[in-house]
Amino acid sequence: MNSNAAPILLVEDNPDDAELTRLALARHGLQDRVVHVSDGMQALDYLYRRDRFADRPPANPSLVLLDLKMPLLDGIGVLREVKSTDHLRSIPIVVLTSSTEPSDLQRAYEAGTNAYIAKPTEFAEFLSAMKHVCEFWVNINQTAPQSAGAGMRSTTFGELN
Template structure:
């Protein structure tokens, strides 16, 4: 198991969904290893160590759980930025969303998602889905070596602040 202090970056604007996801992750021993941000711009600030995260220590997360429908910058925009960055492109990104729209799936895969999970509506099914996500992406998957340093980068999305 990877032992990064902040192994998972959760990008979710809905506070209830964020709490549910953190609870499910905690049930699998990952409490204390999740950093939650509530929009796409905060996610990029976190990853590029900008703004409130300029003094962030530690490496990149080993997994990003990304919602699609968010204010300021949606999940597709975040995904395109991550997968277009030499410094971040190897971080696995799992889209975790309520949408089952074929167009959302296609856009997410076109933008480079590693997996797409439609949030189950039943809590037991959600727990099971998170168990499988954790088992594979945290315990089984062998991540790519991380770049030595992620330098702050100003993307084309800075104008949205």
């Protein structure tokens, strides 16, 4: 995968929501760039190139689409870990969740999200929201270059705060 086609990491535990998001991204020609994981621990494994992702290409994702409510490690935990790690903190993270709770919104921004999108319930509205996400975060936004020190980290769930 070349630098113009960096992956998009989709972190979503609901298979139906994951499929809907993949479909929306496919409408913008991004289907081959999507890497889907179903919980926060898998997201960190991917980002740190651990376990089943140890051999993935070294390029960081150009974007992370992150659900909040997930098993093992929720989206807030993922945000805190990523935004506290030098070689990951510049990755844009867009929270894509069904929660409209003000406390979730506040916690997500405090943890470092770049944007927060409450998933529209109507399919056409969801497609429109994803069109805007794709236009800005994938086509317009300029991401920081990956640091030379990027590499693997062995953080385990017990070490996260």
